[in-house]
Amino acid sequence: xxxxxxxxxxxxxxxxxxxxxxxxxxxLGKGMKVMGVMRGYTGLINGDIFQMExxxxxxxxxxxxxxxxxxxxxxxxxxxxxxxxxxxxxxxHVDGLIVIGGDGSFRGCLALEKLGVKTIGVPGTIDNDLPYxxxxxxxxxxxxxxxxxxxxxxxxxxxxxxxxxIEVMGRRCGDIALHAGIAGGAESIIVPEVGYNVDxxxxxxLEGKRRGKLHDLIVIAEGAGGTSELVKTIxxxxxxxxxxxxxxxxxxxxxxxxxxxxxxxxMGYKAVELLAxxxxxxxxxxxxxxxxxxxxxxxxxMSRVFDKELYKIAEALA
Ligand code: ADP
Ligand code: F6P
Numbered sequence: 001x002x003x004x005x006x007x008x009x010x011x012x013x014x015x016x017x018x019x020x021x022x023x024x025x026x027x028l029g030k031g032m033k034v035m036g037v038m039r040g041y042t043g044l045i046n047g048d049i050f051q052m053e054x055x056x057x058x059x060x061x062x063x064x065x066x067x068x069x070x071x072x073x074x075x076x077x078x079x080x081x082x083x084x085x086x087x088x089x090x091x092x093h094v095d096g097l098i099v100i101g102g103d104g105s106f107r108g109c110l111a112l113e114k115l116g117v118k119t120i121g122v123p124g125t126i127d128n129d130l131p132y133x134x135x136x137x138x139x140x141x142x143x144x145x146x147x148x149x150x151x152x153x154x155x156x157x158x159x160x161x162x163x164x165x166i167e168v169m170g171r172r173c174g175d176i177a178l179h180a181g182i183a184g185g186a187e188s189i190i191v192p193e194v195g196y197n198v199d200x201x202x203x204x205x206l207e208g209k210r211r212g213k214l215h216d217l218i219v220i221a222e223g224a225g226g227t228s229e230l231v232k233t234i235x236x237x238x239x240x241x242x243x244x245x246x247x248x249x250x251x252x253x254x255x256x257x258x259x260x261x262x263x264x265x266x267m268g269y270k271a272v273e274l275l276a277x278x279x280x281x282x283x284x285x286x287x288x289x290x291x292x293x294x295x296x297x298x299x300x301x302m303s304r305v306f307d308k309e310l311y312k313i314a315e316a317l318a
Contacts, residue, residue, distance in 0.1 A: 001275050003033040005094045008066040009040030009101035013138025015260035016066040016124045019100050021057035022268025030276055039069045041076035044085040049092055064253045086115035096275040100124040109296055118280030120271045129173035132299035133285030140259040142251045143179045149247055150184030157215035163234055163242040165218045167227045169251050174221040181219035182314045189314045192223035193306035202237040266291050
């Protein structure tokens with residue numbers, strides 16, 4: 001493996017930069033030529049590729065976002081777009097491509113593998129929605145961002161004796177809501193994997209009021225849907241002042257936590273090791289704190305198992 005390339009794709013996540021840095025420095029350390037691809041698959045199709053040196057990744061470990069930029073690329077979804085991307089990699093004599101992204105980006109890896117491109121995937125997404133790995137790069141930072149917001153919202157909700165409904169990201173996955181909700185002491189956590197009964201929520205709010213509770217925090221994952229209807233129903237049924245906060249893109253930014261950067265460093269290093277060993281069509285993950293790799297097709301066929309134990313803890317502590 002003489003020349004490798006790296007790109008970031010899909011929604012950005014804190015720690016992507018640390019992963020890019022790890023790939024570049026590990027590759028250079030092994031005597032490889034490392035190419036950076038700008039704007040994910042869009043840059044690949046357009047040949048937006050440059051040679052990376054150590055200084056290109058200096059001073060980025062602490063920065064959120066991705067210096068390689070990112071995109072969602074419709075053209076790459078077509079066989080023509082994929083063929084263009086594979087031809088570009090051939091023209092730049094790239095022997096292996098490291099893709100830092102989520103499940104969509106990894107499906108892109110499989111498409112490229114079919115065209116003879118060697119790929120390794122590194123999980124970069126705040127959603128933590130990949131079944132083959134315990135954690136993805138960016139999840140911990142996002143959860144901490146949400147936790148900080150919950151703690152602030154709690155202050156004002158208590159002062160006004162209000163119900164606060166806080167909507168968080170995660171696509172179809174409830175992990176951000178579950179983890180931040182437990183750590184933030186939310187009264188209810190609503191995730192798409194479980195669903196909810198609005199009557200139960202209203203009953204619990206009224207019971208809380210009777211016990212003298214000053215606030216009620218409800219964390220809802222975007223994938224569960226219906227935040228505004230939920231707020232409206234709570235107001236109508238309980239008569240308690242209820243406000244919604246949609247945290248949105250604030251969850252995608254910010255300096256990565258130690259945990260995310262450590263994960264990124266370990267995973268970026270592993271991705272290059274795999275290519276150096278001549279392996280491809282693999283995804284890097286973490287299980288029980290060990291860095292692992294798994295066949296990309298196998299990983300993509302897995303279904304995500306929701307952590308029911310954690311959900312039970314959330315219910316017990318609410
Ligand atoms: P993520 O990687 O975070 O899940 P997306 O789902 O938006 O983000 O995927 C990122 C990009 O990966 C898409 O814009 C597209 O270019 C590519 N991609 C997604 N799904 C596929 C697929 N089934 N086949 C080929 N490429 C795909
Ligand atoms: O996958 C990361 C994520 O932030 C999801 O949580 C969210 O649903 C989505 O991306 C938002 O995507 P976009 O940046 O295209 O609005």
